[in-house]
Amino acid sequence: MTRQTNVRGLLRWLLFGLVGSACSEGARSPIAAPGLSADSRAPRPEALPNVPAATEIVYLSGRGTDDAVEWEFMINAGRNAGAWSTLPVPSNWEFHGFGDFQYGHNASTEIGTYRRNFDVPATWAGRRIFITLEGSMTDTEVSVNGMSAGPVHRGGFYRFKHEITGLVQVGTENQLDIVVAKQSADASVNAAEREADYWTFGGIYRPVYLEAFPPQFIERYAVNALANGELTVDVFVQNVGEAAEVTGRVSEAGVTLGAPFSSTLEAGASTTRLSASLPGARPWSAESPNLYAIELQLRTASDTEHVVSGTFGFRTVEVRVGDGIYVNGSKVMLRGANRHSFWPESGRALNERISRDDIELMKDMNMNAVRMSHYPPDRHFLDATDELGMNVLDELAGWQSPPYDEAVGAPLVREMVTFNVNHPSILFWDNGNEGGWNGLLDDDFAQWDPQARTVLHPWANFGGIN
Numbered sequence: 001m002t003r004q005t006n007v008r009g010l011l012r013w014l015l016f017g018l019v020g021s022a023c024s025e026g027a028r029s030p031i032a033a034p035g036l037s038a039d040s041r042a043p044r045p046e047a048l049p050n051v052p053a054a055t056e057i058v059y060l061s062g063r064g065t066d067d068a069v070e071w072e073f074m075i076n077a078g079r080n081a082g083a084w085s086t087l088p089v090p091s092n093w094e095f096h097g098f099g100d101f102q103y104g105h106n107a108s109t110e111i112g113t114y115r116r117n118f119d120v121p122a123t124w125a126g127r128r129i130f131i132t133l134e135g136s137m138t139d140t141e142v143s144v145n146g147m148s149a150g151p152v153h154r155g156g157f158y159r160f161k162h163e164i165t166g167l168v169q170v171g172t173e174n175q176l177d178i179v180v181a182k183q184s185a186d187a188s189v190n191a192a193e194r195e196a197d198y199w200t201f202g203g204i205y206r207p208v209y210l211e212a213f214p215p216q217f218i219e220r221y222a223v224n225a226l227a228n229g230e231l232t233v234d235v236f237v238q239n240v241g242e243a244a245e246v247t248g249r250v251s252e253a254g255v256t257l258g259a260p261f262s263s264t265l266e267a268g269a270s271t272t273r274l275s276a277s278l279p280g281a282r283p284w285s286a287e288s289p290n291l292y293a294i295e296l297q298l299r300t301a302s303d304t305e306h307v308v309s310g311t312f313g314f315r316t317v318e319v320r321v322g323d324g325i326y327v328n329g330s331k332v333m334l335r336g337a338n339r340h341s342f343w344p345e346s347g348r349a350l351n352e353r354i355s356r357d358d359i360e361l362m363k364d365m366n367m368n369a370v371r372m373s374h375y376p377p378d379r380h381f382l383d384a385t386d387e388l389g390m391n392v393l394d395e396l397a398g399w400q401s402p403p404y405d406e407a408v409g410a411p412l413v414r415e416m417v418t419f420n421v422n423h424p425s426i427l428f429w430d431n432g433n434e435g436g437w438n439g440l441l442d443d444d445f446a447q448w449d450p451q452a453r454t455v456l457h458p459w460a461n462f463g464g465i466n
Contacts (some may be wrong), residue, residue: 007195018363040241053214053297053307057222060118060131060176061089061208064380065343072115075099077108089114089208092137092201092347099182104196104399110182110201115175118210122171127212128238129168131176132161134379135206137348138189154186154408157375158415161211173316180204188405192436196338196374196399204454206378215303216240218298222421224450225292227283227328229317233274234450235263235296242267244300247351248274250281251293257281278433283328284313284424287370289389293461313386313424319454319464327391327427337362341377355381359388371458374399374433376416385425392425393456395442398432406440413441417448427453434459 064069068088075081078099087096094101099110120129131142131149137156142149150162168174182202184190194200222234235246247262261276265371272295282290291311298306318326325332339358341348362370370390375397385392396416398404404412420426429445431437437457446452454463 020420022144037097039306040106047081050189053304055217055306055308056121056124056127056212058118058121058210058212059207060116060210061204063083063207064349064353064378065091065346065349066351066353068349070178073098074113076111076113078110085113087203090205091169091203091349092205093153093203094201095349097344099202102200104194104198104200107190107199108182108200108202108406110202112180114178114180114183114204117173117175118423120168120170120210121212124212125170126163127214128163128212128217129165130161130163130211131208132159132211133178133204133206133208134159136180136204137182137200137202137337138184138193139186140204141179143177143179143308144168146177151205152185154184154189155397155404155412155415156184156189158412159206159419160415165208175407178204178208186408188402189409191402191407192398192432193375196372197345199342201347201351205347213238214306216244216298216300218306218308220297221296221308221310221417222418222448222450223294225281225310225312225314225424227279227314227389228278229278229314230275231261231276231278231281231314232450233294233296234271235274237265238270239270240265240267240298240300242300242411244269244270246274247297247299248276248428249295250276250278252290257292264435278314281314282317284386285330286389286391287326287395289313289425310422311386312422315424317427317451321464325427332391334369336367336371336391338371338373339377340373341375342389350378350380352380352384356384356388359384359390362390363388369393371395371430373458376420379419382420386423391427392423393425393428393430393458394420394423394426395430395458396432398436398438401435403432403438404434404441406438409438409441410444413444414448417445421449421451428459428465429453431455432457 070086071089073087074084075098080098140153144164144167147167149164153160216239219236219238224232244265245262247260249260250257258278261274263272263274265272284290291313295309371393372395444456445455456463456465
């Protein structure tokens with residue numbers, strides 16, 4: 001099936017027009033890739049060449065369906081139950097002969113057990129080591145060398161990680177076991193994600209990788225970059241045991257924009273804010289998607305402890321009540337599609353080519369906006385909306401009612417926003433869908449987003465938007 005046939009069929013019922021009215025996520029030889037940004041940009045081997053203080057990663061899976069890696073696998077129910085076999089990761093197991101296909105509102109007892117061995121480089125001795133999963137449906141428990149890596153993660157559309165420094169053997173082979181229950185033990189997760197009007201699948205369907213950080217490191221950062229060149233960067237660090245400094249540098253095509261800027265940290269501090277004024281910056285918009293690179297260095301008196309980098313865009317978004325939506329001072333009419341993260345041959349397991357093809361097809365139809373219905377998308381989709389130019393409404397999962405309970409929903413808001421916060425293409429956060437929103441979570445988004453993007457309730461008059 002061609003992408004045009006698939007997307008056009010979906011668009012028959014997914015088309016929308018968001019008027020700018022203010023009235024109203026195996027093989028034994030891992031793939032090494034040094035240089036991981038602390039933002040949501042995909043880890044790339046070339047990101048920080050020859051920088052010993054950079055984050056290093058090792059992929060245990062493929063990055064998408066086009067380079068998936070075989071893991072050992074067994075399922076407890078449905079097709080091919082009860083026997084060890086292999087399954088590509090990332091994937092949804094139904095598309096490889098395991099379990100049963102199910103549409104929303106149908107409960108499941110399927111549990112898949114994944115296993116693979118992996119090596120931890122000897123050069124990682126003394127580093128902080130984490131395992132990261134970008135999406136697994138639905139309740140997911142991770143063990144390393146027979147020991148639990150952390151609590152069960154509930155919620156199928158969100159990146160999560162566990163520190164495994166004390167569980168792994170450096171310089172030798174280790175065993176990873178991941179148990180995935182298709183149905184959540186939390187009723188509100190099932191109501192928000194699985195009792196819905198779409199196909200529900202099981203399995204690890206987005207990438208899995210190891211991250212190695214130096215002992216003192218930048219955990220993440222959040223950018224607020226305005227169209228006039230005013231920039232603030234909130235930087236979150238761990239284990240800074242002495243006075244330190246974080247220095248930032250912005251560039252385009254290797255050419256530095258303005259002067260470097262910095263902020264100091266006292267010993268034991270966990271956060272700092274950097275500020276700069278870069279009046280020569282070209283704003284980002286869907287029509288002119290100008291992107292800049294940012295590099296952040298954590299330094300002490302003795303050494304450069306950690307370096308991270310990523311991309312962002314300068315742009316200002318305003319909701320003028322009773323008037324409309326303005327981007328960089330110009331009124332914008334949003335016209336686009338609701339887009340499911342779905343492909344006929346692989347379910348929710350996708351790849352970068354599919355993401356880019358969908359965006360290019362929407363742009364060919366003169367659309368300038370896309371709503372993530374009804375959950376946050378793959379990393380590569382948002383990377384492409386930044387690069388190709390598309391206004392995005394990024395959505396916390398929720399289907400009609402009831403929504404997530406506050407206890408399980410609040411961590412998912414944090415995971416979604418901190419993962420996606422630096423994408424300039426995201427204009428709004430959506431909190432659930434068609435009545436499946438939790439008003440108690442509305443204030444949570446701004447806790448993790450220095451841009452304080454407007455939060456919407458789709459199908460409701462909320463946040464100044466109908």
